[in-house]
Every structure is written in C-alpha cells, then in structure tokens.
Amino acid sequence: MSGTVVVAGAGPAGLMLAGELGLAGVETIVVERAAEPDGQSRALGLHARALEALDLRGPGDTIRAGDPMPWPRTHFAFHWLDVAKLDEREYIVVVPQARTEQVLAEHAVAHGVDIRRGQEVVGVEQDESGVTVTVRSAAGEETVRADFLVGCDGGNSAVARLAGFDFQGDGKTYYGLWGDVEVPEGEQFDAGLHPTGLFGAIPIGPGLVRIMTTEFDRPSVPDEEPATPEELRASIRRITGKEVKLGEVRGRLHRFDNATKQAEQYRKGRVLLAGDAAHAHFPSGAQGLNTGIQDALNLGWKLAAHLRGDARDGLLDTYHDERHPVGRRACLNAEAQVALMYPLDRVAPLRELFGGLVGFTSVTRHLNDMVTGINTVYPMEYAGQRMTGDEGPSVPVSPLLGRRVPDLTLTTADGERTSVARALRAGRGVVLDLSQGAARPDEWRGWADRVDVVSAEADGQVTEPVLLIRPDGYVAWAGPADAAGAPDGGLRTALTTWFGEPSPA
Ligand SMILES: Cc1cc2nc3c(=O)[nH]c(=O)nc-3n(C[C@H](O)[C@H](O)[C@H](O)COP(=O)(O)OP(=O)(O)OC[C@H]3O[C@@H](n4cnc5c(N)ncnc54)[C@H](O)[C@@H]3O)c2cc1C
Incomplete structure (x- = not known):
C-alpha cells in the first residue's frame, strides 16, 4: 500500500479513523496535542448506532465484554423520551468516552498505527503531491510529510483554520461547565x-x-x-x-461553549475534516461522538481505496456528499433543542405543545432515530426506478438500499455460524449471497482482491437473495439473483461504483 495519512487528534473520531486506515494497510500517524489521555469523559453514553459501528470491527467485542449497561432514557430539549417503548438495540449504553478512546487506541495500535502524543499541529501546507504538517512538541517543531491530512482535532480545529476551511453557523456561544x-x-x-x-x-x-x-x-x-x-x-x-x-x-x-458550526466542505484537496472538527454544536442528545465515529467509518475505506489506486474517480468525494447532510441534521436538531429551551418564558407554550407530541411512540421513534442516526440513508445514485438496465428484469428498489445492513445470523455452506458484522471484520466489501445457488459468484471474481463473497443462509428478516455491503455496513445493492448479473444497473454497476474496475482475470 502506498501513501501516508496524518490524523490530527486522538479523540474518538481520529482514533476510529486511524484504526480503519491501519486495518486497510495504510501507513497512519496520529498526532495528538495532549501528552497523555486525561482519563476524563465528556460523553458518558455510546449510542446504539456507534456500538453497531464498533461491532463491525474488533472494538465492539472489547466494549461488550465489559457488559455495558443499557440506558433506556434520553431527552430531546429536556423532554424525556420513553425509549423503553423502542427496541433495546436503539438504546444508549453507558460507556465513558475515555474507555471508548482507550479501546479504539489499542485497536489502532494493533493495526500498526503510530500514535504520537504531546504533538500539536501548528502548520499545514498542501501542494499537488502531498501535505506538509508542522507539529510542535516539547522537543521543538518538526514537519511530517503525508499524502493526506485528516483534521479530527475537535470543535476548535487548528487543521480547519490552517487549511482555510469555510464554516457556516450562527456564531452564538454560551457558557458551559462540566466536571x-x-x-x-x-x-x-x-x-x-x-x-x-x-x-x-x-x-x-x-x-x-x-x-x-x-x-x-x-x-x-x-x-x-x-x-x-x-x-x-x-x-x-x-x-x-x-x-x-x-x-x-x-x-x-472543564468549560464548553461551541457555537453551532459546520464546514461547508469536508474536503479541501488533500485535507479532510471529521468529527467535531467538521461539525460542532451544543451537546444535546449525546450525538457528537456518535456522529464522529460514523464519519470515520465512512471515510476510512474510501481514503484507503483512493490511496491504493483502485477507487473510481470521485469515490473520496462521496464522503462529503454522504456525511455533510448527517452533520447538518445533527447541528440542526441541536439548535432546535436549544430553541425549545431558551428563553424559557417565550418558548413555554411551544414546550407544552411539544411535550404532548413526544407522548406518541412514532414521535419518540422519529426523534430517537434522528439523534442516534439510526435512520441515516445514503443515496445510491444508480438506484433509480430500475436497478437493472433496459435489457434486464425490472427490480423494485429494496428498502434496504442505502441503509445499515441488519446484523443477520448466517450459516455458511460448511455449517459455520457467523454474522454479517463478522463477515465485515476485515474492513472489505461483502457480497452476501443468500440465493442458495441461484446466483453466479464467478461474475464477481474481478473484485476478489477487495470484496469477499459470503454464500450463506440467513435467519430471516431479509428477502433479497443478493446484497452488496460496503465496508461501513451500508447496503449498496440488494436484489434477486437474476438481476445481479445484469450488464447495467445490476450488481456489477454497484461493485464498480464503490470498488472500482474489476481486476483483469
Ligand atoms: C459536557 C459534554 C458532554 C457530552 N456528552 C456526549 C455524549 O454523551 N455522547 C456523545 O456522543 N457526545 C457527547 N459530547 C460530545 C463529544 O464529547 C464530542 O462530540 C466528541 O468528543 C468529538 O470527538 P472528536 O474526536 O471529533 O473530537 P475530540 O474528542 O474533541 O478530540 C479532539 C482531539 O484533538 C486534539 N487536538 C486539538 N487540537 C489539536 C492540534 N492542534 N494538534 C493535535 N491534536 C489536537 C485534542 O487534544 C483532542 O484529543 C459531549 C460534549 C460535552 C462538552
């Protein structure tokens, strides 16, 4: 693998991204301003969706081994939502942020990531062939040359400032203290x-x-x-x-005061932003860490494919296209929560009305799904009215398309019991062939160096016989076996879109 990535910041977003890049074999250096982790946790909770993301790789097992307590209690603008009515898989679990960071750091190091603490990014210069990052430590200043720099350095991102990113936001701060x-x-x-x-x-x-x-x-x-x-x-x-x-x-x-702001673009040439560096808002709904982990999961495999040279043009830009709307929604709902809380005398009638609405299970579900990101759907551009070409059979768009794949239990041909999350452990794409022999896996051999084919029986829930699952667990194609081989709009189009051209036989 050619290419080096510098990740600025060893918070949850930076460590998650570093683990993803390390897993894909990218030489990755994390530079972190703090000399040591301080052991303190801003976030006390991990959203179900973030835990699901960690389940796709090793850290999920480590976190679950600690038997984290589900916390079926959350609020929206201090209106308590009765999430106990929802599926337990939608609850927050109690995992202090310091523990999440520790587990993510161990995972990243196990995949060869070099974490350099006590190093603050103070300069960023990019040119056509790379980025020169200046870091300051107790020993003085030095430069590190990389192919890409990703700023995961929090709400006051130095990387964003030094690389000249533009932000949108209301500029309104507040005065917060926690301890x-x-x-x-x-x-x-x-x-x-x-x-x-x-x-x-x-x-x-x-x-x-x-x-x-x-x-x-x-x-x-x-x-x-x-x-x-x-x-x-x-x-x-x-x-x-x-x-x-x-x-x-x-x-x-500690104090906290982040005005709501979001980078207009998440990529500027060879510099990208993720986590709070890309979107910061009032910490309501416990969503910042979760959103950052999802950013990292979305970006890691795309950046690795780009560096490997097998990504189609534009793959890396889908990071912005997919994650900017999610960050915008988090900023928007955090702002909406503040607007529902202050000034209290003005918003009292609105609060009373809203208080009635949250009593409906459908409203609770909508708010919870929005804040947790459970209802995130990425648009799949080739999936219009028909997923097959004019020659092939018409395939109705699957409700799974663009959504996180359910973690099905799978039984492979040799009787091994596994799960979709386990099939994704290597951070590669997966064609899940549930067609019982009707599909022709040979047709996807050209992507074998990037995509695994898993032929298995699943425990219900999914009616589509063939699924293409991206390394971040999102369904990129779902349909019947006879459509999977269609020359246009079938699975091959989806494979090329997300994994590039097939290798020669
Ligand atoms: C009081 C409070 C409670 C919260 N509770 C929750 C919750 O329950 N759930 C939730 O999901 N979110 C919560 N959040 C938000 C959550 O903590 C953040 O969204 C999350 O930490 C963002 O992760 P990150 O990796 O993007 O950035 P950060 O965690 O801020 O990490 C950035 C890292 O970059 C380093 N850094 C900064 N500048 C530089 C530089 N120039 N060079 C090198 N390194 C640098 C910093 O030292 C830091 O380690 C809470 C926030 C607050 C303030």
Missing part, C-alpha cells in the same frame, strides 16, 4: 431546565456526580484559564437560585 464532583451524602440538587439555563447532575458512582451547567446568555471564558469549584458553585447559584455543597473535583473542571 465529576464528590458530593456530600444527602445533598439535593435542583437539576433540570431553569429560566437562565440548564443544570444537570447525574450520579456516576458512589458519592460521585457528573455536574454540568449551561448559561445561554453568558459569554464564555477561554478553557486555558482553569475553572474552579467556586466558579461552578456560582454558575449553579445563578441558574437555580440555590447554594449547593460540593466536595472534591475528580480530575479537573
């Missing part, structure tokens, strides 16, 4: 939505509470200036009008 604080037994908190902001207090261990405050009309303070327990107490007092007793702070207190 894990020991709390004296019996201390009562007036948590919830108040006229000037939010006060969150979530028990996370014996005598330990995650405290989070947000004041919507207060200017933020740079995070470099350390936040103090007195500052936190004052914020709680302003929001609730009450004095609280707080004990020791575990780790440190």
Whole structure:
C-alpha cells in the first residue's frame, strides 16, 4: 500500500479513523496535542448506532465484554423520551468516552498505527503531491510529510483554520461547565431546565456526580484559564437560585461553549475534516461522538481505496456528499433543542405543545432515530426506478438500499455460524449471497482482491437473495439473483461504483 495519512487528534473520531486506515494497510500517524489521555469523559453514553459501528470491527467485542449497561432514557430539549417503548438495540449504553478512546487506541495500535502524543499541529501546507504538517512538541517543531491530512482535532480545529476551511453557523456561544464532583451524602440538587439555563447532575458512582451547567446568555471564558469549584458553585447559584455543597473535583473542571458550526466542505484537496472538527454544536442528545465515529467509518475505506489506486474517480468525494447532510441534521436538531429551551418564558407554550407530541411512540421513534442516526440513508445514485438496465428484469428498489445492513445470523455452506458484522471484520466489501445457488459468484471474481463473497443462509428478516455491503455496513445493492448479473444497473454497476474496475482475470 502506498501513501501516508496524518490524523490530527486522538479523540474518538481520529482514533476510529486511524484504526480503519491501519486495518486497510495504510501507513497512519496520529498526532495528538495532549501528552497523555486525561482519563476524563465528556460523553458518558455510546449510542446504539456507534456500538453497531464498533461491532463491525474488533472494538465492539472489547466494549461488550465489559457488559455495558443499557440506558433506556434520553431527552430531546429536556423532554424525556420513553425509549423503553423502542427496541433495546436503539438504546444508549453507558460507556465513558475515555474507555471508548482507550479501546479504539489499542485497536489502532494493533493495526500498526503510530500514535504520537504531546504533538500539536501548528502548520499545514498542501501542494499537488502531498501535505506538509508542522507539529510542535516539547522537543521543538518538526514537519511530517503525508499524502493526506485528516483534521479530527475537535470543535476548535487548528487543521480547519490552517487549511482555510469555510464554516457556516450562527456564531452564538454560551457558557458551559462540566466536571465529576464528590458530593456530600444527602445533598439535593435542583437539576433540570431553569429560566437562565440548564443544570444537570447525574450520579456516576458512589458519592460521585457528573455536574454540568449551561448559561445561554453568558459569554464564555477561554478553557486555558482553569475553572474552579467556586466558579461552578456560582454558575449553579445563578441558574437555580440555590447554594449547593460540593466536595472534591475528580480530575479537573472543564468549560464548553461551541457555537453551532459546520464546514461547508469536508474536503479541501488533500485535507479532510471529521468529527467535531467538521461539525460542532451544543451537546444535546449525546450525538457528537456518535456522529464522529460514523464519519470515520465512512471515510476510512474510501481514503484507503483512493490511496491504493483502485477507487473510481470521485469515490473520496462521496464522503462529503454522504456525511455533510448527517452533520447538518445533527447541528440542526441541536439548535432546535436549544430553541425549545431558551428563553424559557417565550418558548413555554411551544414546550407544552411539544411535550404532548413526544407522548406518541412514532414521535419518540422519529426523534430517537434522528439523534442516534439510526435512520441515516445514503443515496445510491444508480438506484433509480430500475436497478437493472433496459435489457434486464425490472427490480423494485429494496428498502434496504442505502441503509445499515441488519446484523443477520448466517450459516455458511460448511455449517459455520457467523454474522454479517463478522463477515465485515476485515474492513472489505461483502457480497452476501443468500440465493442458495441461484446466483453466479464467478461474475464477481474481478473484485476478489477487495470484496469477499459470503454464500450463506440467513435467519430471516431479509428477502433479497443478493446484497452488496460496503465496508461501513451500508447496503449498496440488494436484489434477486437474476438481476445481479445484469450488464447495467445490476450488481456489477454497484461493485464498480464503490470498488472500482474489476481486476483483469
Ligand atoms: C459536557 C459534554 C458532554 C457530552 N456528552 C456526549 C455524549 O454523551 N455522547 C456523545 O456522543 N457526545 C457527547 N459530547 C460530545 C463529544 O464529547 C464530542 O462530540 C466528541 O468528543 C468529538 O470527538 P472528536 O474526536 O471529533 O473530537 P475530540 O474528542 O474533541 O478530540 C479532539 C482531539 O484533538 C486534539 N487536538 C486539538 N487540537 C489539536 C492540534 N492542534 N494538534 C493535535 N491534536 C489536537 C485534542 O487534544 C483532542 O484529543 C459531549 C460534549 C460535552 C462538552
């Protein structure tokens, strides 16, 4: 494999991307500003969709081995959604962000990724043949030359600034504080939505509470200036009008204030953005980490194919085309949540009305699916009215097309029990042949170096005999065996679209 990628930032998006690139054999260097992981977790929850993404590779097993607790409770603008009505696979599970990052880092290193901590990106220059990244460490400044640079360096991305990305957003910030604080037994908190902001207090261990405050009309303070327990107490007092007793702070207190913003383009030549670097918003609905992991899963295999030289022209640009609308939707719904919370006196009638709506299961499902990304569908351009050419039989568009494949249990011809997620473990495409011999797998031999053919029986749920599944688990083609061989619009068109031209026999 030729080509080197520098990933800026060892947060969840950067580590997930690095693992994907490493798995595909791309030489990958992660440069991370912090000298060590601080062990603190902004996100406490992992959305079902993010866990499903990790299930496609090894980290899912490691996370599940810890038996993470499902958390059938979530809110939209502080309207509690009764997600217990939904399928358990749609719940958040409790996994602190620091644990997710640790597992992703181990996975990336196991696939040959070089993680360099204590290195801050301070310069980016790109030309026709590559990118020169200047990093600053305790030893001074040095440059690293790469084919691509991916900025996964968070909401104040230096990569985005240095490479000249344009952003859209409202520019409105707020004043937020969070930290894990020991709390004296019996201390009562007036948590919830108040006229000037939010006060969150979530028990996370014996005598330990995650405290989070947000004041919507207060200017933020740079995070470099350390936040103090007195500052936190004052914020709680302003929001609730009450004095609280707080004990020791575990780790440190942090500020957060990201205005909603999204990069207009996720790619600028040889520099790309993913995660919070590409889209930042108010942390409502616990969706930032999840969206970043999905960005990385979408980008990794495309960038690897581009570097390998077997991708069709334009494959890499489908990263922007597919993920920008998802990021936009996350920004939009986070903004909508803020608009439903503040100013409370103005929005009270709207809240009352909205409170009635969330009682409907269909509304709960819609909001949950939107926030978790479960209802993400990528448009498959060759899938118009007909998926076959004029010569072939007409094939109705499958409801699976462009959606995440269900994790079917599979039984292969030699009796081995496996699953779709396991079939995708290698990070390659998969033709899932459920046709019981009706399809002709020889027709797809030209892609054997990039795509595995798995012939099996599935445990129901799917009626289409042949599926093409991309490495990120999205269904790129689904139809009957006789259409799979059609010269135009059949599976071969889909294979060429996503995996390039077949290799000569
Ligand atoms: C209080 C709070 C609670 C949240 N809760 C949730 C939740 O429950 N669920 C959820 O999904 N999301 C949640 N989020 C959002 C989530 O934490 C972020 O969306 C997520 O961390 C973004 O991941 P990332 O990898 O894109 O960026 P980050 O996690 O911000 O990682 C960026 C990395 O880049 C490094 N870096 C920065 N600048 C440079 C540079 N110049 N050079 C090199 N490295 C650099 C940073 O040190 C950092 O390690 C929460 C956010 C907050 C503030």
